[in-house]
Amino acid sequence: MHTIGMLRRTLGLSSDNQVRNRIERIKDLLSEHIRRGPNNQLFLTDPGLDLMKQFQDLYDTGLTLTEASNVIRATSYQFNVSPLSVSSRSALNEMKPDRSTVDLATGLRQELTQIRAHLSAIETQLQPGSSCAEPAIDSQPWWTHLREDIDVT
Numbered sequence: 001m002h003t004i005g006m007l008r009r010t011l012g013l014s015s016d017n018q019v020r021n022r023i024e025r026i027k028d029l030l031s032e033h034i035r036r037g038p039n040n041q042l043f044l045t046d047p048g049l050d051l052m053k054q055f056q057d058l059y060d061t062g063l064t065l066t067e068a069s070n071v072i073r074a075t076s077y078q079f080n081v082s083p084l085s086v087s088s089r090s091a092l093n094e095m096k097p098d099r100s101t102v103d104l105a106t107g108l109r110q111e112l113t114q115i116r117a118h119l120s121a122i123e124t125q126l127q128p129g130s131s132c133a134e135p136a137i138d139s140q141p142w143w144t145h146l147r148e149d150i151d152v153t
Contacts, residue, residue: 001035001043010049011056025069026055029076051076 002010007019023030023042033048044052051072058068 001045002049004042007044007052011052022052022055025065026051026072029073
């Protein structure tokens with residue numbers, strides 16, 4: 001466990017406020033690594049110290065605190081997100097066994113034959129000699145039917 005003073009010396013900062021400002025910038029990432037001691041003193045675990053060192057290294061390269069926090073946040077979310085991160089038991093229950101490519105190809109072939117059968121049925125319905133002929137198109141425009149209903153007098 002590392003105190004604010006120890007972090008100040010480790011990170012090479014000149015005041016405790018600088019350490020607190022850095023902790024505040026990435027508080028969401030450090031929340032699981034921060035502990036409270038007597039008199040509400042902050043303690044940081046070793047993984048939290050590693051995050052703070054990465055954050056300080058980014059700041060030392062010339063990034064602002066906001067830019068460095070955005071970079072560290074993006075990289076930590078990218079590497080920490082795993083398929084089993086929510087609940088390992090439920091995720092294991094929901095995982096489907098891997099299907100081989102042969103099974104997948106067979107399924108695709110069956111689906112293609114169904115689609116072809118549907119298309120051929122639609123084509124036979126749309127042929128000019130079929131019993132489902134299209135309704136005759138009126139020679140009059142669509143608004144002529146409305147003229148009878150409207151009285152403009």
